[in-house]
Amino acid sequence: MAQIFAYITHKNGVADDMALELVAAANKIEAGAKVTAILTGSGADLDKVCNEMAASYSEVWKIDNAAMAHPNAEVIRKALVNILPGDAILLGPHDTFGMDLSPGLSIKINSTFVPDVVDIEGMDGSNLKVIRQEYSGMATTHILCDVSSGSVLNVRGGVFQADESKSAGGQVVDKSGDAGDLTVGRRFLEIVVAEVGDVDITKSDVLVSIGRGIEDEDNIEIAQELAEAMGADVSCSRPIVDAKWMEKSRQVGTSGQTVKPKVYLALGISGSFQHLGGIKGAPFIVAINKNPKAPIFQVADIGIITDILDFMPELTEKIAG
Amino acid sequence: MEILVCVKRVPDTAENEIEVKSDGTDIERDDLVYSVNEWDNYAVEEAIQIRDNVGSGSVTVISVGDEESEEILRREMAMGADNGILLSDDAFEGSDGKGLATILKAEIEKGKYDLILTGAQADDGAAQVGGMLAAMLDIPYASLVNYLEVIDDKKLKVGREIEGGNQEMNEIDLPCVLSIQTGINEPRYVGIRGIRKVASVEIPVHAASDLGIAADAIGQANAKVKRVDYFVPDLGEGAEMLEGDTEEIVNKLIELLKAKGGLK
Numbered sequence: 001m002a003q004i005f006a007y008i009t010h011k012n013g014v015a016d017d018m019a020l021e022l023v024a025a026a027n028k029i030e031a032g033a034k035v036t037a038i039l040t041g042s043g044a045d046l047d048k049v050c051n052e053m054a055a056s057y058s059e060v061w062k063i064d065n066a067a068m069a070h071p072n073a074e075v076i077r078k079a080l081v082n083i084l085p086g087d088a089i090l091l092g093p094h095d096t097f098g099m100d101l102s103p104g105l106s107i108k109i110n111s112t113f114v115p116d117v118v119d120i121e122g123m124d125g126s127n128l129k130v131i132r133q134e135y136s137g138m139a140t141t142h143i144l145c146d147v148s149s150g151s152v153l154n155v156r157g158g159v160f161q162a163d164e165s166k167s168a169g170g171q172v173v174d175k176s177g178d179a180g181d182l183t184v185g186r187r188f189l190e191i192v193v194a195e196v197g198d199v200d201i202t203k204s205d206v207l208v209s210i211g212r213g214i215e216d217e218d219n220i221e222i223a224q225e226l227a228e229a230m231g232a233d234v235s236c237s238r239p240i241v242d243a244k245w246m247e248k249s250r251q252v253g254t255s256g257q258t259v260k261p262k263v264y265l266a267l268g269i270s271g272s273f274q275h276l277g278g279i280k281g282a283p284f285i286v287a288i289n290k291n292p293k294a295p296i297f298q299v300a301d302i303g304i305i306t307d308i309l310d311f312m313p314e315l316t317e318k319i320a321g
Numbered sequence: 322m323e324i325l326v327c328v329k330r331v332p333d334t335a336e337n338e339i340e341v342k343s344d345g346t347d348i349e350r351d352d353l354v355y356s357v358n359e360w361d362n363y364a365v366e367e368a369i370q371i372r373d374n375v376g377s378g379s380v381t382v383i384s385v386g387d388e389e390s391e392e393i394l395r396r397e398m399a400m401g402a403d404n405g406i407l408l409s410d411d412a413f414e415g416s417d418g419k420g421l422a423t424i425l426k427a428e429i430e431k432g433k434y435d436l437i438l439t440g441a442q443a444d445d446g447a448a449q450v451g452g453m454l455a456a457m458l459d460i461p462y463a464s465l466v467n468y469l470e471v472i473d474d475k476k477l478k479v480g481r482e483i484e485g486g487n488q489e490m491n492e493i494d495l496p497c498v499l500s501i502q503t504g505i506n507e508p509r510y511v512g513i514r515g516i517r518k519v520a521s522v523e524i525p526v527h528a529a530s531d532l533g534i535a536a537d538a539i540g541q542a543n544a545k546v547k548r549v550d551y552f553v554p555d556l557g558e559g560a561e562m563l564e565g566d567t568e569e570i571v572n573k574l575i576e577l578l579k580a581k582g583g584l585k
């Protein structure tokens with residue numbers, strides 16, 4: 001069996017939640033596998049995370065280089081090409097960094113690539129059998145991926161139960177010297193932090209959240225009236241922001257806000273994993289959608305199959321009395 | 322600036338209920354409404370705006386697909402793209418991401434492009450073709466681009482969308498590949514008249530032999546990442562569905578909302 005690696009992202013000396021989920025994912029490829037974590041970065045923060053990761057990984061490869069102080073995937077890809085063995089199976093996160101790094105990495109090391117893995121069934125000859133979703137979660141598939149000359153697998157966050165055992169007793173190995181030439185054609189400039197909006201939806205107890213099912217900008221008023229009657233705030237899914245119908249600060253999801261309400265009303269929202277990734281703290285979720293197959297119904301507590309444009313005014317009227 | 326935009330024809334998930342066929346070989350395709358991949362539409366709009374701002378160059382849209390993909394190429398030309406190219410061959414069918422990037426690369430190398438745009442992701446949520454293409458062409462790549470500014474004919478300033486709505490600003494050398502995120506612009510509306518204008522423009526179709534692609538690099542038989550089947554996963558209970566007439570449902574919901582602290 002090929003050696004299994006996990007690329008760990010981290011910020012300010014703290015590993016991403018995925019760090020321990022990837023241990024669990026690796027164990028689904030090979031039970032009891034000795035997994036090597038790879039961390040890139042620079043300075044004391046990097047040392048701190050590497051030392052922590054040694055509890056969960058049998059080996060931790062550290063690549064310390066000033067050019068990696070910010071995680072520029074172009075730079076990191078070059079380093080990984082130089083240090084990974086030919087048949088390596090590398091697990092990474094299916095997030096904005098993994099999407100940037102991994103497809104190109106798989107080409108450069110002549111391996112296979114599977115994005116957004118939601119489950120792993122195990123080896124089947126020289127293939128690894130994994131599960132993916134298509135059409136925003138409306139269809140699920142089995143994928144066979146040839147791993148005989150290595151593979152890069154990007155794993156969806158939150159689908160594997162984090163392995164908290166911390167019993168690997170691993171050691172940190174400094175691989176900085178093997179990274180090679182790191183000059184690339186893309187240079188990091190700065191991070192522009194998201195603007196703060198008029199309402200801070202991360203503090204709201206009750207959210208009336210609208211998605212593409214609202215159909216028209218003029219209909220947003222109907223949701224606002226409902227929110228007002230309920231004493232709630234209005235939030236939304238990404239297409240509403242893309243259409244410039246609401247402020248970015250109202251967007252719930254991985255590329256928007258992380259909210260922790262008590263009650264979340266999802267109106268005309270299909271339930272993509274990027275949207276659900278922004279809902280924390282296990283709120284009571286009510287999904288209202290006209291498509292009975294919408295994935296949102298799998299995560300909601302209460303579901304109603306109806307047209308939100310008809311339903312919202314009825315609900316508002318009854319609540320307002 | 323010579324700009325190439327990769328576009329894909331996909332079932333429109335906002336318009337369709339996707340159902341898996343009972344034998345698991347595919348999704349039900351009868352009656353599906355197709356359109357251009359949402360992300361690709363933003364990429365084409367961005368390309369058109371760059372061309373118009375720079376004041377020279379052209380926008381070419383390209384798709385790997387069957388003859389029906391011509392319809393989306395035409396739509397993007399109605400938006401303002403100058404040329405369309407369809408890459409179509411039975412041998413392309415069932416290609417994995419690497420196979421698709423191989424096909425696109427062969428056509429790209431026949432031209433001379435300063436900038437290649439893809440959508441951030443398409444219908445199977447893979448987000449892979451752009452990054453693979455850049456690696457094969459050995460040029461820089463940036464994914465999830467939601468801001469783009471031409472600095473000069475050698476470099477761009479691009480913003481990448483990262484977690485939490487934050488933005489990572491980069492400088493990137495040309496030529497390069499960028500994957501475009503939704504929201505970067507407001508794609509223009511295409512009316513019937515626009516479509517009519519380009520209805521008779523010829524769109525060249527290139528096959529594997531025209532592109533000189535080795536037969537063992539593409540297609541279902543050579544895909545090292547293969548979809549085995551579609552299936553309906555066991556997802557447990559799911560939501561409790563409220564049924565009945567609207568009044569009953571409204572009353573029940575209000576009761577539940579009160580109990581859970583959802584009404585003030």
Ligand SMILES: Cc1cc2nc3c(=O)[nH]c(=O)nc-3n(C[C@H](O)[C@H](O)[C@H](O)COP(=O)(O)OP(=O)(O)OC[C@H]3O[C@@H](n4cnc5c(N)ncnc54)[C@H](O)[C@@H]3O)c2cc1C
Nearest residue numbers: 211212213237238253254255256268270275290291307308
């Ligand atoms: C890197 C990346 C980051 C992303 N980040 C985010 C994010 O932070 N937040 C986010 O939300 N998305 C994000 N997305 C987009 C995400 O993948 C989905 O495209 C998006 O969440 C879909 O939004 P939606 O559910 O409103 O729209 P759709 O998926 O189009 O769903 C609309 C739903 O409304 C229903 N509907 C339509 N009309 C009605 C009606 N009249 N009555 C009732 N129901 C109706 C339909 O049945 C459908 O289920 C991200 C994508 C990428 C690639």
Ligand SMILES: Nc1ncnc2c1ncn2[C@@H]1O[C@H](COP(=O)(O)O)[C@@H](O)[C@H]1O
Nearest residue numbers: 327328385439440442443447448449450
């Ligand atoms: N068949 C195709 N023809 C042309 N471009 C494609 C094709 N498939 C994917 N792409 C491009 O690659 C992007 C990402 O798709 P994917 O990697 O499949 O998620 C799309 O937005 C398109 O720009």
